Amino acid sequence: MIKGLYETHVYVKDLARSIVFYQQLPGLQLCHYEKERKIAFFWIGAPQKFMLGLWEKPEAEFSPRHFAFACDKNWILHESVSFLHANNIRCYNFLNDGTERPMVFCWMPAVAIYFDDPDGNVLEFISILEGEARPEAGVLPYDEWLRMGDKA
Missing domain, CATH: 3.10.180.10 (2,3-Dihydroxybiphenyl 1,2-Dioxygenase, domain 1)
Known part of the structure; x- marks a missing residue:
């Protein structure tokens, strides 16, 4: 049975810039970063409750x-x-x-x-x-x- 949405992922054009932006939002905590894969994950609220993933993509692959x-x-x-x-x-x-x-x-x-x-x-x-x-x-x-x- 589905109990909720655990995570969502979005594309960004500049991961470093996006990390700075999302870190300023209240209740978000950077929990994992992989420079080589150009991805970052944030806990939303309490750790391990909800997660947001950011994936750096080139302009051609980006859609908001x-x-x-x-x-x-x-x-x-x-x-x-x-x-x-x-x-x-x-x-x-x-x-x-x-x-x-x-x-x-x-x-x-x-x-x-x-x-x-x-x-x-x-x-x-x-x-x-x-x-x-x-x-x-x-x-x-x-x-x-x-x-x-x-x-x-």
Whole structure:
């Protein structure tokens, strides 16, 4: 029986640059590096719980991907944007509406904020919310979600 996703792997164009980038993300720890194979692995959260693999590939073999890091709701709402700014990482929401406010996917429901790694892989901080899903509401700012009457 499947219990979860243990690891994911993404391609990067410059492994050394990517290692520096991913090491600054909270909760990621470099756990293995192979210079010859041009790969690096990070524990996500606690060691041996989840893993991210980075593989350096030439431009012709590179294609950007998307994945999300599970985070605490309050951290996303109150600290994630300032953390990203402090680390010179541009963030945006799913609607890419020019604001940097986390948005709620009402069909889940979950709150999220997006950012890119140096190679254009689309990364996301996400937290599942309590309350009933409301798919008909689409994607909303968190304050509008709260006005709908769901639990925070």
